[in-house]
């Protein structure tokens with residue numbers, strides 16, 4: 133979190149709020165937030181913001197002449213719109229960007245992990261975008277889902293940004309619940325019908341997610357962003373389709389939520405960490 137729908141809607145709000153504004157300055161507030169040194173952020177000062185886009189989970193701020201700034205919020209990063217700009221340095225602050233018209237954007241991070249970051253890219257540079265797989269909603273990824281014999285668990289695949297970009301653990305849970313597929317299923321063993329369900333669910337869930345995110349206003353300040361999920365983070369809550377209590381399983385250092393009736397043929401998935409202890 134936040135994933136492509138949150139970041140896409142945030143990019144749209146940021147563009148609507150700042151389009152045509154000039155970057156007047158910046159204050160780096162965290163030690164490790166800036167991931168590039170050349171060109172320096174000063175190269176963007178005095179430039180007009182031409183637009184804000186999104187690629188994977190990155191915001192892409194376009195300052196013309198192929199000069200761009202990327203912002204990645206990672207798990208716990210948030211963005212405040214400030215009007216007028218503040219002088220504060222909240223805990224976890226990363227950077228404050230000051231724009232014309234008495235506006236500023238504050239990037240900050242909850243918790244103790246320091247993973248949110250920003251990059252300044254010059255002409256032709258792609259920085260961290262180079263390693264990313266195709267966008268989740270692209271035809272290229274749909275075709276890959278229809279044909280791949282990848283043996284990894286499908287939940288792992290959806291979260292791997294080198295395979296497909298923009299999906300994280302939240303929408304991965306919701307997509308697999310919509311597709312009625314086990315998070316432990318692999319493409320290798322999936323039927324044509326199951327693959328088509330996965331493609332359809334991916335498109336539906338992300339499109340609906342974007343519509344819900346477009347209802348937000350301002351930045352992305354809220355501590356918790358999970359209120360829009362169907363099953364993610366909702367262990368013990370009745371499945372909206374069949375009423376069975378949703379289950380969770382610990383997997384790759386996080387929790388996956390699923391419905392045993394809708395997704396795993398009634399089977400409760402073994403928690404590998406626990407079963408290893410039991411053996």
Ligand SMILES: [Zn+2]
Nearest residue numbers: 371374391394
């Ligand atoms: Zn169910």
